[in-house]
Amino acid sequence: MPFAKEEEVRKVVQPLFEDFQHIYQSAWKDWLASPVASRMQHKRVRANFMWNQLISHAKVRFDGRAGVRVDTKSNWDGVLINEQFFIRMKKAESSLLSRNYPTRAALAFHDQIQDLFGGVARLELLYVLSSDETEVEQIVLVQRHKKQILWKIDVVGDSGADTQSIIPFAPTAPTNAGPVSDRVIKPRKDREQKDGNQDRPAAGGELPT
Structure with a gap:
């Protein structure tokens, strides 16, 4: 079943949302905390570090x-849940399209018509950085x-966890940056109420390279 229904995925994966939040935090x-962070020369360095x-x-x-469990299928490492869903952890842009060089394998992973793993559905758990890239926003x-x-499923907003207890994702901020509670991952719906914006379904776009 390369194509998976959102409600079926939510039922199986939602109990693990707090675990995934912990992993990403x-x-x-x-x-x-890495000495590499302050000397980063290219964003792929951070992406590779985060993936590891x-x-x-x-x-x-x-x-x-x-x-x-963490499992390897073909050339991909990810989390395999109940032998039903294989979740690859990746960085994405605000469009929620993960960044991949368009190799044949990368294109195949995103072609759900192709059954690569014997009926196991392929999903992605994506993190999106804030515009200034100082924290994980989604x-x-x-x-x-x-x-x-x-x-798409908002893992933070749909987890039911007390988001105010989440560890801050941003580096130590200047004294005028506001309280820590303003710099933690918060459900998208809270941010939308503050901004007055409505959530829009993620749209496709050009494949990032």
Whole structure:
């Protein structure tokens, strides 16, 4: 079932949303504490560092967990849930399109007509940085078909967790930057009420390279 229904995915994956938040928080904290962060010469350095830490923290978090494990399928590493959903952890732009060099394998992963893993659906758990790239603004679970986002789930906003207890994702801010509670990941719906904007379905676009 390469194509997966949002409601079916939500039912299975939602109990793990707090785990995924912890994994992404931990990876971002590792990046901020890394001596490489202040000397980064290209964004791919950060993306590679984050990918490594996401996989590392996921292995620890899900160690011994029934039905959930970090797995490698073909050339991809991700989280396999109940032998139903394979979730790849990636960085994305605000369009929610992950960044991939358009190799044949990369294009195949996003072509849901192709059954690459024997009926296992392919999903992506994406993090989106703020415009100034000082914090993780969104963690979103999506299924993508080619250049189109079929559906999306806000992992933070739909987790039911107390978002005020989330560890700040931004580096130590100047004294005029406002309280820590203004610099944590918050549900998108809270930000929309503040901004007066409405949530719009993610649209496709040109494949980033």
